[in-house]
Amino acid sequence: MKGGSVLSSGDVVLANLQFTDTFEVKKRPAVVLFQEFDNLVVAGITSNVEMKGIKLTKEDGAIKDSVIKLNYIFTISDKLVEKVLFQLHPKKKKELYSALIEKLEGLK
Numbered sequence: 001m002k003g004g005s006v007l008s009s010g011d012v013v014l015a016n017l018q019f020t021d022t023f024e025v026k027k028r029p030a031v032v033l034f035q036e037f038d039n040l041v042v043a044g045i046t047s048n049v050e051m052k053g054i055k056l057t058k059e060d061g062a063i064k065d066s067v068i069k070l071n072y073i074f075t076i077s078d079k080l081v082e083k084v085l086f087q088l089h090p091k092k093k094k095e096l097y098s099a100l101i102e103k104l105e106g107l108k
Contacts, residue, residue, distance in 0.1 A: 007032045007040060007078065010088040010096075012061065016080045017044065029085060031068055031096070035078065043096075044072035054096050061086030068096060070103055 007013065011032040018025050030042035045056065045066050053067040063085075088096065 007035050007081065007084065008087070009034050010093040012045070012056075012085045012088060013040075013042070014082045014085055015042070015076060016082070017074075017076065027082060029062075029066070030076075031088060033073070033100075038078050039075050040078050040081070041073065041075050044069045044074075046072075054092070054099055056092070060089060060092055070099055 009032055013030055013032060014027055015030050016025050017028045017030065029045040031045060033041045033043060035041075045062075045068050046053075047064055047066050049055070049065050049067055051067045051069060052071070053069045056062040056066040056068060058065065
């Protein structure tokens with residue numbers, strides 16, 4: 001993040017993200033999974049609630065109902081983060097990490 005701020009697991013941020021199918025960069029929300037040095041591993045968030053993933057609601061802090069996309073995980077520089085939007089509630093963080101573990105265990 002600008003100024004080298006430390007971000008926490010579960011922070012929902014607004015970041016400049018590059019799309020996988022183009023070189024286009026857009027400001028999009030993402031959730032921080034973890035930070036190591038100046039790199040963040042994040043999961044993208046979409047407002048397309050038909051997509052698979054972890055549901056985020058206005059009650060969770062989202063501006064509108066959204067989905068954390070477990071199939072859209074990547075590493076970005078912390079300098080690409082514009083701001084922190086909100087922090088996931090511990091229950092939602094547990095749901096996110098449980099779903100990720102389940103997905104990873106399915107790769108055995």
